Amino acid sequence: MRSLALPMVGRDAELAALRELISGLAEGRGGAVWVEGEPGIGKSTLISAAIDEAARLGCAVYAGSAPELLPPFPLQVLLDALLVGRDSVDPLRAPLAGLLRGEGGAELLTPRDVAALLGEQILALVDRLCSVTPVVLVLDDAQWADEASLSVWSRLGRATAQAPLLLVTACRPVPRRPEMAATRRDFVERGATVLPLGALSAPQVIEVVGGLVGAVPSGAWGELAGQAGGNPLYVREVVDALVRESRIRVVAGVAELTGAGEWPGSLPEAIGRRLGFLPERIRSVLGLAAVLGSAFTVDDLGVVSGQPAAELMTVVDEAVAGGVLAASGDRLVFRHGLIRQALYEGMPVSLRAALHRQAAQALAGAGVPLEQVAEQLLAGPETADEWMIDWVAREAVGLAYRAPWVAVELLKRVRDRVDANPRRERLAADLTVALSQLGDNEQVEQLARPVLAFSRDPVVAGRVAWTLGYALSRMGRYEQTVEVAEDTLERPGLPPVWAARLDALRALSLCALGRLDESRAAATRAEAVGREAGDRLAVGYALHAMVTLELSERRDIAAYAAAIDLALGALGDEPQAADLRLLLMTNHAAALGNLGRSAEADDAFGRAMVFAERAGTPPRLANLRAQIADYSFYRGRWDEALAELQAAADLPTDMAYRLAGRGVGALIAVHRDDRPAAEQEFSGIEELTSPANALRLYADLVLVAWALAAEREGQPAQALARLLAAFDPVGDGEFPQLTPDAPMWLADVVRLALVRGDHTTATAATRAVAAAAERQARPSTTATAEHCAGLLAADPKRILATADTFHRIGYPLFGAQALENAAVLYAERGDQPAARAAFARAIDVYTSLDAAWDIMRADARLRVHGIRRGRRGPRRRPTTGWEALTETERKIADLVAAGQSNPDIAAQLFLSRRTVETHVSHILAKLGGHSRVDIARELATS
Secondary structure: OOOOOOOOOOEEEEEEEEEEOOHHHHHOEEEEEEEEEOOOHHHHHHHHHHHHHHHHHOOOOEEOOOOOOOOOOOOOOHHOOOOOOOOOOOOOHHHHHHHHHHOOOOOOHHHHHHHHHHHHHHHHHHHHHHHOEEEEEEEEEEHOHHHHHHHHHHHHHOOOOOOEEEEEEEEEOOOOOOOHHHHHHHHOOOOOEEEEEOOOOOHHHHHHHHHHHHOOOHHHHHHHHHHHOOOOOHHHHHHHHHHHOOOOEEEEOOEEEEOOOOOOHHHHHHHHHHHOOOHHHHHHHHHHHHOOOEEEEEHHHHHHHHOHHHHHHHHHHHHOOOEEEEEEEEEEEEEHHHHHHHHHOOOOOOHHHHEEEEEHHHHHHOOOOOHHHHHHHHHHHOOOOHHHHHHHHHHHHHHHHHHHHHHHHHHHHHOOOOOOOOHHHHHHHHHHHHHHHHOOOHHHHHHHHHHHOOOHHHEEEEHHHHHHHHHHHHHHHHHHHHHHHHHHOOOOOOOOOHHHHHHHHHHHHHHHHHHHHHHHHHHHHHHHHHHEEEEEEEHHHHHHHHHHHHHHHHHHHHHHHHHEEEEEEHHHOHHHHHHHHHHHHHHOOOHHHEEEEHHHHHHHHHHHHHHHHOOOHHHHHHHHHHHHHHHHHHHOOOHHHHHHHHHHHHOOOOOHHHHHHHHHHHHHHHHHHHHHHHHOOOOOOOHHHHOHHHHHHOOOOHHHHHHHHHOOOOOHHHHHHHHHOOOOOOOOOOOOOOOOOOOHHHHHHHHHHHHHHHHHHHHHHHHHHHHHHHHHHHHHHHHHHHHHHHHHHOOOOHHHHHHHHHHHHHHHHHHHHHHHHHHHHHHOOOOHHHHHHHHHHHHHHHHHHHHHHHHHHHHHHHHHOOOOOOOOOOOOOOOOOOOHOOOHHHHHHHHHHHHHHHHHHHHHOOOHHHHHHHHHHHHHHHHOOHHHHHHHHHHHHO
């Protein structure tokens, strides 16, 4: 953070507002402030005063300024502010340093995904810093911040509601980038304090002059007050120039202007005068510093200038004393962007380009990160010389994974300078990889196909075919993926590694196309060749294909779970297969849940979440959260399910998992009789009822919720019709569209059909569930089959047995529904004691779930038989106070009171940091608290 060292004139109200926010940190209250104004208007001065106040009160202060030029990596400004670098070794920052070094990065992990993982780690780092001491985090020149940094900044804004964290944003009103406007809007909606800084008045300008010169300005300074436009930076630069020209004389405490000369006519002119007083040797070195960028290290400047650090320190000291440079962490920055601009643009264009090229070669020889060299090459001459061609060809693979947007531009520039030869083909292959990292599948295809058509290099062919095939599979073009793989596999001399990988990719695509025998043959071959070649990635993808085949053919969940175990064991901790490993871990946890092994499933989902936040892609993390939400719904952990859905809302995910999440939210809303929330999830639902809609298969839960909503509105016939449209759209009683979880909901079909006297539909649904139970061997499906059979036979004792099964395997809602149905059948037989007992047990479960609609339905069904619960309404959990907290929330509250950070709580409870953050927000809302300190106080008095 750089200070302009201007007097605090005319900013008393703004400074008071900042001090009030800072004082709140001591009570554990966070906050956010948005300081905005034109360049030079005093934003940095105000913030510097606030930083001094925060430091005085013992707060930790971290500050960074966004560069106007594109940073070498997304989030660079936040990483620099938080003192995170590739060489960071302290435990809090080491995970981020590892990601910056590329450790544990998957081959198929895009830079956007790496940035997202870094974002999660930044959020965790700030959480932990706040658990030690109150934190003030400053983002200056936010108008230049990259999109990823702004996204993380917005998410940090949410954390201020539950941590002693003050976010200070300083920005100009222009440029008005959409993402910047959205970030500002998000902060304002969350209650951020906005401090717009306007121009100083003429008297205030004179006061600034007095503070700078240490005397009362004479009347001659009035002209400056008129020309300054209220800009304190301009005032300072002019005063500085006048001081250097010895044109200010203080007599009897009054500052008089002396000597000939006019006022500097513009700010650049004033800055030029400042630089003019510097010796030539210093201006020369500063010119090289301007080539390096707005911020640089002394080491880098020494490499480029060829001067040892001892000599440079003299130059740096004079530049700092002259107000040109300032220290910012382990870097030096130009005190103002206009100073660098004046130095940089003062050089001829050809000289600048030559200096960039010279800097690139010097930095490469010093072993700096690839991105730093690449940026200098991009700013250098458009033509590529032999050294540049050699460097790009040698470093293209690493650059493609670490900075693909830069790699694409450099590879295009270099490739056009290379004649058609093997090196050009290899450069083209590197370019396809870089484009793939950017997710530009269409460009990958456009470039890769001609390379495959003409290349005679089997290594190039294998690499390009893999990249192309993966891009095609991303677009769902499995037939073409198979074609590319098969054509390349026929090439002579194809290395075993690429043969194994292409066969594995082919196996997965064949499985997706339903060509199971061919898929098995390809997967078997890929595994064998991959093991012989020692390529775990190929083996992993081959085993993944086999696991998928296992479930597709046998529907044996136990065998499926065992097969995943084998695949994970074979895959090991291979960094390149991190995404595949997470997919297998998630599927394994879901399989354990389907087998009714709840404790093992809980542990497996927890381990998958820990791994996902460390090494998973954002879409995979979002999908995992959606699966945990689904799992939590069936297990009766509805508040936890909603927390996972809320945590997943910020992450990119495919429409299938988005629909699954909507279904979970809709079902909870319907069961809890929250009509507005349910209606929100039902938006556009009619489009999902068509069998022709490819997404319909993923919309089971939202369609079931829609049906149950009709029953809630007193339309049981409409409810049955909607359920049949979802599971038996043809109307032939065969129920062909049964996904693995669909049989669970056919008990409602049987119940509603019997109410209407439709024994044909009830019988068909019962038969369909029995067939599914035989295929799947899932305890929940087997219990549902018994439930349906008991309904059809009007056998309450049989249904009670299924209720016990549901409770044993951890499906409370379905167990309670079985109890309710058994109670109705007992009542119809006149067995009032048995009916009351089953009814009471059902109500207890419904109450624990806050399932208000289920309670009302059960009341209505039993009331006609003279069975009532008395005058009590649904015994819902309180909405406020300690008793309103769920079991998970109470555990988290205990850990918060013990002073633990969200990431540490997440690690203990096998939750995600974001999920814990959501729970803490809910706890604060229920307790009426404003900070984590309030949670500790409430716990102490409970």
